[in-house]
Amino acid sequence: xxxxxxxxxxxxxxxxxxxxxxxxxxxxxxxxxxxxxxxxxxxxxxxxxxxxxxxxxxxxxxxxxxxxxxxxxxxxxxxxxxxxxxxxxxxxxxxxxxxxxxxxxxxxxxxxxxxxxxxxxxxxxxxxxxxxxxxxxxxxxxxxxxxxxxxxxxxxxxxxxxxxxxxxxxxxxxxxxxxxxxxxxxxxxxxxxxxxxxxxxxx
Amino acid sequence: xxxxxxxxxxxxxxxxxxxxxxxxxxxxxxxxxxxxxxxxxxxxxxxxxxxxxxxxxxxxxxxxxxxxxxxxxxxxxxxxxxxxxxxxxxxxxxxxxxxxxxxxxxxxxxxxxxxxxxxxxxxxxxxxxxxxxxxxxxxxxxxxxxxxxxxxxxxxxxxxxxxxxxxxxxxxxxxxxxxxxxxxxxxxxxxxxxxxxxxxxxx
DNA sequence: CTACAATCGGAGTCTCCACTTCGGTTACAG
DNA sequence: CTGTAACCGAAGTGGAGACTCCGATTGTAG
Numbered sequence: 123x124x125x126x127x128x129x130x131x132x133x134x135x136x137x138x139x140x141x142x143x144x145x146x147x148x149x150x151x152x153x154x155x156x157x158x159x160x161x162x163x164x165x166x167x168x169x170x171x172x173x174x175x176x177x178x179x180x181x182x183x184x185x186x187x188x189x190x191x192x193x194x195x196x197x198x199x200x201x202x203x204x205x206x207x208x209x210x211x212x213x214x215x216x217x218x219x220x221x222x223x224x225x226x227x228x229x230x231x232x233x234x235x236x237x238x239x240x241x242x243x244x245x246x247x248x249x250x251x252x253x254x255x256x257x258x259x260x261x262x263x264x265x266x267x268x269x270x271x272x273x274x275x276x277x278x279x280x281x282x283x284x285x286x287x288x289x290x291x292x293x294x295x296x297x298x299x300x301x302x303x304x305x306x307x308x309x310x311x312x313x314x315x316x317x318x319x320x321x322x323x324x325x
Numbered sequence: 326x327x328x329x330x331x332x333x334x335x336x337x338x339x340x341x342x343x344x345x346x347x348x349x350x351x352x353x354x355x356x357x358x359x360x361x362x363x364x365x366x367x368x369x370x371x372x373x374x375x376x377x378x379x380x381x382x383x384x385x386x387x388x389x390x391x392x393x394x395x396x397x398x399x400x401x402x403x404x405x406x407x408x409x410x411x412x413x414x415x416x417x418x419x420x421x422x423x424x425x426x427x428x429x430x431x432x433x434x435x436x437x438x439x440x441x442x443x444x445x446x447x448x449x450x451x452x453x454x455x456x457x458x459x460x461x462x463x464x465x466x467x468x469x470x471x472x473x474x475x476x477x478x479x480x481x482x483x484x485x486x487x488x489x490x491x492x493x494x495x496x497x498x499x500x501x502x503x504x505x506x507x508x509x510x511x512x513x514x515x516x517x518x519x520x521x522x523x524x525x526x527x528x
Numbered sequence: 529c530t531a532c533a534a535t536c537g538g539a540g541t542c543t544c545c546a547c548t549t550c551g552g553t554t555a556c557a558g
Numbered sequence: 559c560t561g562t563a564a565c566c567g568a569a570g571t572g573g574a575g576a577c578t579c580c581g582a583t584t585g586t587a588g
Binding site: 345385386 | 563564565566567568
């Protein structure tokens with residue numbers, strides 16, 4: 123049992139029920155950091171022991187903070203989703219909407235090429251059933267990005283968000299599986315972008 | 326030891342060293358059939374026991390015929406690659422080269438949507454290091470298909486085979502991960518195809 | 529400083545799965 | 559029909575990994 127039950131509503135409002143001891147906070151942060159790196163490199167199948175070792179703690183400590191490997195993974199995915207959603211919103215807010223969209227697409231693929239967590243996250247975002255808040259936020263940010271790019275005439279008006287997500291997931295996964303050289307990535311993206319742009323600007 | 330060592334060159338020339346007993350042949354065929362189905366449905370991580378059960382034999386029998394799970398998987402992948410390569414060649418031989426290419430692309434994605442083995446195979450085919458004969462044959466068939474489609478003016482001349490493979494793998498993997506409705510698949514393919522076609526025909 | 533409760537850590541448990549072993553069974557030659 | 563080599567199959571082995579337990583340790587309130 124990670125937290126005792128002396129206080130009601132274990133973690134509803136946002137913070138820990140009772141401030142963690144200083145060393146516990148430190149360890150929790152180390153674990154999260156290590157897990158993010160390991161999951162990014164090896165995917166969800168990475169062993170908990172490897173994470174514990176990289177964090178410099180015992181395996182028992184990991185399971186004290188996160189009762190399940192899956193709960194740890196979920197925490198990481200949550201963080202990644204929040205960061206991606208923020209980046210996306212920032213991109214939508216600044217400058218030319220036309221380039222914002224294509225920059226987003228390119229950047230995401232670049233990130234995915236080295237972080238399996240990003241790919242897995244996008245795969246979740248592609249499934250309409252998902253309810254997790256940060257994933258939804260990411261989807262909404264993408265919707266805005268696509269919408270404004272369409273209004274600016276940079277993306278065909280008949281393209282819908284699901285197709286964009288599908289293409290994004292596809293290119294990300296392909297770039298992860300086959301270790302792409304940067305040039306192949308650029309050439310492939312060029313083809314996809316050409317398909318997304320209105321016919322007049324497709325050449 | 327699957328075969329005794331009385332005869333030289335265990336399996337160099339192509340057939341079994343000594344004809345298998347009738348029941349052994351029957352079981353071998355059942356195992357291959359079951360493995361193809363199970364691997365297609367659950368991917369390479371499916372357990373050997375499940376395959377044995379589906380084939381109606383004991384697990385020992387599976388390991389007699391295929392000393393390793395990986396060797397069984399390799400046999401299946403080999404078969405899938407041969408079939409795909411044949412289909413591709415047949416498509417290249419018949420009719421209009423323009424539609425042949427796009428038909429190939431569409432069909433492959435449709436297959437991949439329900440068979441994980443196809444996706445894994447394509448991922449292998451996308452890595453230039455691969456040396457396995459049937460995979461190479463598949464790649465060559467695709468090269469022919471792309472080349473003739475380009476000569477017919479149906480595909481941009483500056484597109485290269487690696488990009489096509491990358492796109493194919495990407496769309497296949499995306500369609501496997503997110504369970505696509507047929508319409509989403511069609512719309513996504515339309516975007517990719519539009520990017521592959523010359524600008525004049527892109528609209 | 530001291531007491532004690534929170535925390536640590538790693539040995540131990542449990543489950544799953546690839547692979548092996550070997551006594552029982554069966555196809556097939558003679 | 560009969561002997562036997564080939565074959566079958568299920569219990570057994572070993573290892574990996576998720577998760578637990580509990581004595582040792584340590585932060586911190588008073």
